[in-house]
Amino acid sequence: MGSVMGPGCLPNMDPGFAEGSAVKTDNWKEGSKLHFHDGNGNGMVSEVAANRPNEYMSFRHLGFVKDGVEDTTSDEVKKWSGATENYTLKGENGATELLVDMEINDEYKAMFEKMWPNALAIVKELAEGTARTTITVSAEVNAPVEKVWNCWTNPGHITRWNQASDDWHCPRAENDLRPGGKFSAIMAAKDGSYSFVFGGVHDEVVKHRLIASTMDDGRKMRVLLSEKNGKTVVNEGFETENENSLELQRMGWQAILNNFKSYTESH
Numbered sequence: 001m002g003s004v005m006g007p008g009c010l011p012n013m014d015p016g017f018a019e020g021s022a023v024k025t026d027n028w029k030e031g032s033k034l035h036f037h038d039g040n041g042n043g044m045v046s047e048v049a050a051n052r053p054n055e056y057m058s059f060r061h062l063g064f065v066k067d068g069v070e071d072t073t074s075d076e077v078k079k080w081s082g083a084t085e086n087y088t089l090k091g092e093n094g095a096t097e098l099l100v101d102m103e104i105n106d107e108y109k110a111m112f113e114k115m116w117p118n119a120l121a122i123v124k125e126l127a128e129g130t131a132r133t134t135i136t137v138s139a140e141v142n143a144p145v146e147k148v149w150n151c152w153t154n155p156g157h158i159t160r161w162n163q164a165s166d167d168w169h170c171p172r173a174e175n176d177l178r179p180g181g182k183f184s185a186i187m188a189a190k191d192g193s194y195s196f197v198f199g200g201v202h203d204e205v206v207k208h209r210l211i212a213s214t215m216d217d218g219r220k221m222r223v224l225l226s227e228k229n230g231k232t233v234v235n236e237g238f239e240t241e242n243e244n245s246l247e248l249q250r251m252g253w254q255a256i257l258n259n260f261k262s263y264t265e266s267h
Helices: 105-129 145-153 153-159 247-265
Strands: 004-007 023-024 031-035 043-052 058-067 068-073 084-092 097-101 134-141 168-177 182-191 195-206 210-214 218-226 230-237
Touching: 023 084, 031 058, 097 105, 145 153, 145 182, 145 218, 145 230, 145 247, 153 247, 230 247
Parallel strands: none
Antiparallel strands: 004 097, 023 031, 031 043, 043 058, 058 068, 058 084, 084 097, 134 230, 168 182, 182 195, 195 210, 210 218, 218 230
């Protein structure tokens, strides 16, 4: 059993755990079923154990969901089936405290202790109206996750795919792949007319799965990898800046990701 406290509210909290994830349910009444999924049909099946609006919410976990199919009877599920995840809201002087406690096996404890602070920070931003706009781009790469990870993180590879169009290139890249490690890449027009440095600091690194970073201008960026049938889905979420339109930013980041896909599949 563990607990985390922070001000906030109770919207969908899953983006703090995985880009593109969501909760699917017909309603939030006690006894109703929920699917917590990652956008690819995988996740958990649970039920609402208690719901007292603006005060308390409890989920009872029943099993896994894989490719949209529920598993509530396997030996792996039996290890923790029936565990609860509880949310308590306490209001005082115009502020709200959110307390989260979970019953969980020790093998998952460290993972959730890393994930919850980020999830609660998102809830706080949403509740206080300070959340930035986040855009997610994605690509399915026809390569195993080990190769995708290497091409994404190795500077020798980064310099070969990190450009949105043929008239740009990335002559230099550095990547200290650890929490607190810095990364940078020089983005330059091939005609020498313009260049800039894109960089920041890594906040969280889970090998072959997740890289969460803070860019030099304070914006957040998350890259999530998920493998399925020998292919790897790359979801990249980033907070937007104010100089360019949202569509232009989306197009630019997607173009770089498409270039990464082509490079990785051909090398």
